[in-house]
Amino acid sequence: MSKSIQYPDIFDELKTRVREAGLLERVPVRGSVEMIAILVCMVAALSSAALWNPILLGLFLTLLFTRSVFVSHDILHTQYFKNKALSKKLSYPFSALILSNSSSWWDHKHNVNHHTYCNIVEKDADIRALDGAFTPNKGNKPFIKKHKHLIFWGAMFFMFPAFIAQSYKFVITRKLWGEFALMLLHWPLIWGTLVYQIGALDTFIVALTLNFVLSPWLAFGFITNHLGCETFNEKEAKNLSWMELQMRGSRSLKGGFLVHWFYGGLNTQIEHHLFPKAPRFNLLKVQKMTKEFAKKYNIPYFETTPMMAYIQINNALKEY
DSSP: OOTTOOHHHHHHHHHHHHHHTTTTSOOHHHHHHHHHHHHHHHHHHHHTGGGSOHHHHHHHHHHHHHHHHHHHHHHHTTSSOSOHHHHHHHHHIIIIIITOOOHHHHIIIIIIIIHHSTTBTTTOGGGGHHHHTTSSSOOOOHHHHHTHHHHHHHHGGGHHHHHHHHHHHHHHHTTOHHHHHHHHHHIIIIIIHHHHHHHHHHHHHHHHHHHHHHHHHHHHHHTTTTTTSOOBOHHHHHTSOHHHHHHHTOOEEOOOHHHHHHTTTTTSHHHHHHOTTSOGGGHHHHHHHHHHHHHHTTOOOOEEOHHHHHHHHHHHHHTO
């Protein structure tokens, strides 16, 4: 990568183009429609649970839970509403009540640490997954080394409960008792209702179906974002502009609308990191502008197919 490129100046040019195209404007109406649709569908599904086959109900709830993850993510990035406090409050029905996850935990872990220190080993906990297997600072735990593929790929099926556990640990440690109470409401509202409607056995089938579809759906989406990409230590990162750090540490995925829907917009990861407040609905347009811009200035743009991303991740894992 050419050292003559002045990334801050170049980024200002790209940002101006994207802003002038109206792609950074919040989408309160479209966002609200999606939020209301999820809540209405959730109430309808729980109310009519007795009419469903439990596996089909589990699959439908998986769809609603997945969209809740993406909506909560977008709200906390203030993609729908400019007011941060309002956005956090609006995230609670999705993060706390539907998912039993903590908005505060996600905001701290993702919006603050990850987006600010993308792929900086000492700062970004996401890139230190599996004993630092994807960083130069690899650990040396014999058991993990021996079973690394089983542990890593197997963990994909338990991401949702892992998120719940991390959320509870965060709110209890930080003494966020109000949010803790909202998260606890998830259990009687969702699972208590289902037990009442369809009984314990069918509820268990719903829960198994949901977890073992939802967890890999989320996990196989999240891991493509940065694992197997360049990583940096703090000293190296100080010599990088913000734009260079985000672009070199992120991977976007090829594909059109269906890929964009499936990955919740995270397939346009480079664009999301450059413009975290840009609404998910606009990111494919932002991606087109970013790729044209990168080509104009001969800036490397890291993009692969989803399958190639998984191959790259597995190859990086082999080096551990």
